[in-house]
Structure formats: structure tokens, C-alpha cells
Amino acid sequence: MQTSHYRFWPSGLPYSLTRPQTTLDENLEISARRYPDKPAIVFYDSVMTYAQLDRTVTAMAGYLQQACGLEVGDRVLIYSQNCPQLVIAYYAVLRAGGVVVPANPMYLAREVAELVDDSQARIALVAQELYERVVPLLDDGRLSRVIRHAYAEYQTTPTDLMLPDDVTADVEPVNVAGVTSWNEALNDGYSPAATGAGPDSWAVLGYTSGTTGRPKGCLHTHATVMAACSGSALWRDTKPSDVNLAVAPLFHFLGMQGGMNVPIYVGSTMVLMQRWDREVALTLIERYRVTCWSAPPAMITDFFAQPAVEDADISSLYLLMGGGAAMPEAVARRLYDDYGIVFNEAYGMTETAAFVLGNPVQRGKRQCLGVPTFDVDARIIDCDTLAPVAPGEPGELILHGPQVMLSYWHAPEANAESFMNVDGKRFLRTGDLALIDEDGYFCMVDRLKRMINASGFKVWPTEVESILYEHEAVQEACVVGIADPRRGETPVAALVLKPGHEAGNGADAVREWCRSRMAAYKVPTRVEFVDALPRSGTGKIQWKDVQTRMAERLAS
Template identity: 35%
Template sequence: MEKIWLKMWPKGFPKQLTFVEKPLHEFLRDTAKQHPKKAAINYYGNQISFQQLDELSDRLAAALCDMGVTKGDRVSLFLENCPQFVIAYYGVLKTGGIVVAVNPMFKEDELKYELQDAGARAIVALDHLYPMVKNIQKDTSLSHVIVTSYWDFLPDDPSLPIHSSMKTPKKVFSETHEILDLLAEYAPEPPHVEIDIRKDPALLQYTSGTTGLPKGAIITHYNLLHNTVGSAVWNRISEDDVHLSVLPFFHVTGMIHSMTMPVHTGTPNVMLSRFDTGTAMKAIAAFGCTTWTSITTMNVAVVNSPDIGQYELRSLRHCLSGGAPIPEEILKKWREIVGAELVEGYGMSETISQTHVNPHTNLKYGSVGIPHFGVDCRVIDVETGDDLPIGAEGELLVKGPMVTRGYWNRPQETAEVLKDGWLATGDIVRMDEDGYFYIISRKKDMIKASGYSVFPAEVEALLYEHPAVEEVGVIGVPDPYRGENIKAFVILRPEYRGKVREDEVIAWAREKMAAFKYPRIVEFVDELPKTGSGKILKRVLRDREAKKGDHHMTKSELLEQMVKDAGISKSAANAALNSFITASQMR
């Protein structure tokens, strides 16, 4: 595909990144020497300098080495955002080990699956999560468990409100290692390990499992470094920037833009363990945060907050978001309130975050932007694999220095998505005449309704225009006439609850969308199942619907639907339906 996006390339930016090729932890060491007293982390008022961060991760690396962790061993982090996550992450890298950051919202079976799949030898876990680890440890390869508490690094008098889930008193377990004991006992003398950054894995990043069992994408030290540097350059990070970090570090977007990039650039990180709208706004105002990478649900919560007028948010200069399409209404409100544009991007676990980002000076609403540093793209026909022209919708393939080398112990799955360096993303996109990309839907989420292909994201984007809709997730459900029906799960804005009905939303949608596209079924819900990164779990919605088992319309409803969709008389529809029923019974 011709790289037409280069004509929109930001002025003054290099087309390719150039940087010293060494592991991320070596850059931490450099920063600690150059700016030893500068704050690396501000955790509810507890400030940790770069020198302290480097030394603490050295101490933990020495402890892990003494436990037998060597190059290539997997070490799991079962932690919310906290200083211990950063300490452990860089400590593992210093041993030559491979980080396996697991979702702290996991239940036992989910945790056991990833620990077994990765073959993790050790784990660093929060104390309130340890009981889960204890229950499944016998079924895993874990030989060492390190436990920590929020209170190990929280100040006595936090400068920001701490989330209610963090207020539980510290717990100690005799059969585990206490992280504070290890940091006190071991000298800051990590092992010397030779790292080939182009080949050696630094991370097993598990996919979110929105369409199946999670798979561990093998991320090399070079993959990590490239997108870390790319994030800093694209956002023009300077030594005066201050980051708000609330996206979960176990996920690629939070890991790169909210953890490794601030460390790499030697810039302070105002760290929150859990997202709370008021606390996030208070942190921005109190500490003059200039950079915030977030997700759509956070952006929606901020612009809709009744308290937004109480906080000065205009210190923000660099605002990135991803995870799901952002309604244009939210983008415009954000710009009005904050003063800076909210820039959308796109990436995957397999690409350790960004492959596409909007240029700050020339963004397009609704687009995820243009290919990032070193990225090449193709848009192909999902049936034939042929390359498609500009404007056509097809599957996105990407190639570049951030692409995984494959899935851990999954050669067949690797071969299915990686061919000659091209990664099949499974996302349906289109590219416009300027080289900007637009996400249409997941290939596996595509709905076949009356022979038409319907992409849930399109329906969701239109439903967001309804004033009563706060959040929405769309899936296909079985239907004997249409093949699949379109169903929308809607969370209503608080002021509309009890004042609008499902059938009214359907009637509104009928006027806004093509006959084959509008949802025939709407269900109001209080919440939607999501991954830790905020993506709606369509798989869970589909599973729930499958268990209900019955989405069939009555014959009279089918007749009414046929008349509307096909524009035929009721008698003709009745004859066609009877023929269909007879044929179905004979099969």
C-alpha cells in the first residue's frame, strides 16, 4: 500500500526513530545518575525519586536472583497501579526475566490459566489478592510469592482521596516474602545479564480474550523500547511535563504511555491506583499534570461530571485516548473544557500499544490517525486476501518494529496471524484519501443480518447520538428470519432513567439507520462487562444471550418485520414465511 499518510506527517518529526539500543532499565539507571533527586513517582503525596526507584528495583532484582530467577524465567505481577509495580517491573527486567503482568481483577480460574500458560516461577501480589494465589499455587509452577500492600508506599496523610478498596489494613502471610523485608535485606546489587534487545523477550503480554482464550504475545526489549521512545517523541515530551497515570499498568496502553515513557523521559508520574473521576480531576489541578493517556469511559466520565467546574484542567497539553471509538460529541466537549484536543490512537497487545495515532496538529475526529513510526499497513479483503483500494473496508494488516514475534507456545495461532512479518489484526478498517484510518469493527464481531454485513461499532456510534445513551454495546443474536438480529445493551444517563423506554430507542434508531442496521432489540442495563482496559466484552454478552436461548420473534412479529424490511404486502410476507417454515421443517 502506498504510504499516502506521509503527506500528513507532523512537521519536524523524523519518519523513522533513531535511539540508543539498550534495555529500558539501563535508561532508568542513566536518569537516576543525571537527575537523582527528581521525583519519578508521586503516589498520593509520597514522592519517590529516580535514584530511589533505580535502587529499589536493583534490590528486588538481587532478591529475585537469590530465589533462583534467571534470564528467561517468567515473573508475574498481580498488582494494581502502585510504586511496587514499577519497582517489580524494572527489577524483573534487570534479572533478564520476563514480566507477566496479569489483570488484578482476575478470578481464580483466570489467574491460574495465565500462570500455567506462562509457566511463571514467581509472583508479586497485593495482599488482598494473595488468597487467590494461595488457592491455585499448587496447580502452577510458582515457587516464590512476594506480597505487598498499598500501605507499604502510601503516605500517612495522603494528598489525594484514596479509593475505598485501598483502605483495608495491611495483611501479612507467614508463608510469603514481604516486599519491604526484601528491599531492606538485599543490597542494590543486581546480577549482570547480557541482553540482546532485538531477540530477548522482556514481556509476555496476554491478549484481553474478547473473542477467545488469552494468548501471550512475546514482546522483546526492542519492541518495548521502540514504542516507549515513539510515545515520547510523538507527544513532544519535555523535562517540564507531569504525567497523570491511572490507566492500568498491566495493559499495554497504560504500561507504555503511563509507566515506561515517563521513566524513559525522566518526567514525574502522578500515580493513582484506581480511577475515580473526582480524584483524577483533583490530581490534574493539584499537581499541574500536562499529560494524560486515558480510555473512552474515563473521558465520558470527566466531561459528564457535574463537578467539572470545580477543577482547573487546562494544564493538560497532551491528551491521548483509545480502547474504543470516542463519540464526536465527547471530543468536542473535551476540547471546550480542557482546551487541548483529545487525540485518538490504535494499538494491540501484539504491538505493545500504538501502531496508529492522530497528529496533534492535524487530527480527524472519528479516526485513529495515521500509521506511527516505522509502521506499514495493508487493508485486505476478508474473503480473498486481496489488497483493497482507498476507502474500501477490509481487515487491517500491520508490519513494524513493535510487532510481536509470536504467541508463547502457540505456533499454530502464530502462523495464523503472522505471515512474513505482517500481523493480521482482526479489525475491519478503512483508509481515507489522506491516509487516516477508521476502525469499523472487529472481524469476529461482524453481524450478518438479512444478508448484510453490520459492524457493531457503526451502530454504537449512531446510538451515542441519542441524548439518553451513556454507554452502549451491540451484538448479533440468532434470528430465524434475518439470520442474526441486532441487539443493543444500553446504559442510560442518570437523568433519563425511568423516563425513556426501550421501544422508544428502537423507534429513534429506525429513523437514523438503514433498515438492515438498526437494533431490533434494546435492553437497558446497569453495567457492561469490560476488560481491564475498558473494552466491552462482546464475548461475555454473547455468552449471556446464548444461555437465555430464545430470541425468536413470534410469527406476527416476523410478518411485521418482513413487511418493513422488504416493502411487501402482508399476504406476500405470510406466503413467503410459510414457505420458509415448511422448508426448515423438511431439513
């Protein structure tokens, strides 16, 4: 294992962990015994205690087993935006011995059908507003049972918060064969039988975002998810007294771990939002004295762009955590200089159940992935020869660790391409370009397939974007490469401006500003101003969509 990163290892933490041998649902059971009357979930001012959460999970697990015929290892689709029912469904599936298949609520009927076909799930727990998208799967027999919930069922306390329309929508009656209402399932009074599940039992079949092709299922056990969960909790010193803002989508491992599994593992409180609203988030942080928040950088950037934050009391918030994209240097600097808030950047993938590399909280490097965490061996190899590269040289990041998935689901070709053996260890090829700096920290260069080759010069979009974020008018930036008859490829930029700034004739001014801050071959040859950038359900900017639109616009 490379050990240079141990120079700045967090004081008092071991290099290797003895991990809990509990399953994820046993974590909930233990926290409920420790803190029965403590709020586990706050959902727009409506509170569910740990004891209530654990009882409800047990009742739903019993229904899944006894009424739906769920057997050990069966996959179960969960298709919902953030809500208490998603948390309950997740842990109920595990307690019943099943495997959670979390679905992006932005998926349309065709995409959900592909997920059901690939995972072979036959039971689904579905939010009311998404139900019509799964009806065809009931009609043709691909799904045998659907349990439908409405967000209003757990919005029980009057609130002055501006609620999303879906949260206030009336609970619609259920009168279709094969479909059961949420409350009916709970009220049937079933209890689950023991499943014999242990750390090595299947737990989650999470699907990649599909940024490099069709989404692939990543098969995780309780142990692999727990490795990332327990490691993250210890690395960041997460405590039972913490209050976590859970607004990043729970179907994705960033929100699933940081907003749900870690809080339940340590027994802290999650303040749950159904969808992103920066004004509501600000009120919740003040009202419940939120201490921690795990979110993609774009969400944090949007939050601190609102004028009201200047006069708000957010002094309880001390730690922001994120990954999936680099936090712009200018934003991270402002967080610390103006608010004393540390942004703890980390790196993870669906394949690693999120947390695998992380910045030491007290010695973080901005726009850096951090160091390999507990028991993780991370290396950089030449993309073509697969040989190790020298420190400071970019190459492909490969990973070995206890949180790495078992395999891609029913995808032998993807497994053959993505795993390799080095020194007797099984490594995952990430497809990400990175380098190791002089301190042993791993720094992202870019996605392997995103690099722009402009007249033979390599342009890394994330580097150009990072510089653009320093411009006083730029709120968001996306740099992509498009075909160019002279250069082969050329970088172009799509920018979202901060409120109060107008595009006008600013494109040329932005390019001139870039010329004084980067090599000429990196300067975007075209700058477009847009109202918003396309995003995935996890908040990632969809650079491929931007690339397609820019290419079409320039070709017309």
C-alpha cells in the first residue's frame, strides 16, 4: 500500500478498522433501543422518533414477507422522492431479507421498466405521483405487487414552511388489484420471520448514473455498505448529537449514506426534505440547529447564493460534505472565510457505496479528493499500459477496499473491463483521471472520456471550470469539447450568471478574462449564457447534454 498520505492522517484515528458485524437494519434496531424517544426523522416539522421508525419498519417488513411473498435475496424497487416512507421502505426490505433497488424519481416509465427488467424486481414501493409510470409493469405482469404511499401521510404537524405540492396532495384511494395503500399494509399487523441475514448478505443493488453508457447495477452487501458508512462516521467524527440536513436524493449513495445510513448508524437526527428548496433549507437549518449537511457542490453553491443567508443564523452548521463533482475553489474559500464552515471534500462512486477517499477534516485540500481512507489501497496507473505512474503524473485511479461492490449485476463484460489484479489484490478501475501530489493526496484531473484534445494539447474541463468560478459574475460553469475542423476539438463554455448580472456583450469579456488566467489553448473559443444547466437526479451537471446542445447550436 502507498503510505505517503499517512503524513497527514487524522490524529487519533487508526489506519485499519475493526468494523461492526451488524446488518444495516440491525443498526436501526440498536439506535432505537438506545434513543427510543429521540427524533429520528423531522419531515417539515413532523417528527418520527427512533422507536416509531423501528416499529414501522418491522410492520412493513412483515407485510413484505407474509403478504407479498418476499424471499431472501429478492430485489425490491423503491421509487420515490425523499420522505419518511423511503427510509422505512429501505430498512423494511432489508429486515425482510430483500435487496433494495433504489430508483431515480426522475426516471420515466421506460427507464423504470429497464430497471425492473434488469434487476428482476417483482415488488415495488412507489410514491403516489410516480405510480402511473409503473402501472404498465403491473398490467403486463413484470411487477406482482405495488405498495403506494403519499407524502402527506407523514406530514402530520401544521407548519409555516412552503411545502412542495406533492407533499400537500391528498391521499388518493387505492382500488386496483395488486396495489396496496401504505397504511393498509402497515395496519395488517404482520411480523417478519428471521432471515438469517449477515454482513455478507446482499443488501443494495444501486445503479450507476449512466454518464458513460447505460446504467449498470452495482451489487453491495451489508458489509460493503457498512464499510463506507462506519468509515465515514469515524472519519468525520459524526455524533449522536448531530443534526443532519437530508436533502440530497436518498436513492443515490451520497444521500443514502450521508443523509440516512450514517445518521441511523450513530443515532443522530435527520431533517428530511422531499426536494431541494434553498429558502426552506435555510429555515430548517436555523429552526433545528442543523450541524452537518451532505450535498453535491451545486446545491451548496445555490444555497449560499441566496441573499437571505447573510442575515440568517447558521452558526450551528460546522461541516459540509460532498462529492460527485469538485467544489469550486472560490465557493469553498467563501464558506470558510465568511462562515467558518469546513467543506469536507471526498470521493466515492456507486461502486464503492460512496465514501472511499476523503480529506482529513482538519487538513483538507480544496478541490482535492483526499487520501485513501481506512483499509483502502488507491493507486494511479497508465491508462494504456496499466503500469504505475510516477507521483505527480496523471493516470487512471484504481481502488481496492472493503467498500468496493461484489460485481456489476449480470454484466460479465463490464466486470472483465472494470476489475484487475495487482499484487494479489482485486482493484476496481474507476475511469477517472487523477494524480498524487507531493503530500500523498489524490487530486482529480477529469473523467477519462471527458478530456479535450485541442491541437494535441490536453484540456481538462474541470480545471477550466474551476477558474471560471472565480469570475465575479459566474454562478455555474460547464466546459465541454466539440468538434473543430482546425483543432480537432475545442473547449466551449456554458455559463449561468449570478443574479444581478446580465449577459449583454459579456462573452468576449469572459474570454478575455480567461486569457489572463490560463494558457491560450485552454480558453473557451465560445461562451454561451444559459438560464440553467441540465442536471441528473443527484445534482450532477450533465455535461454530455451540454455538449450535445452546444454542438447542435454551433452547427446551425
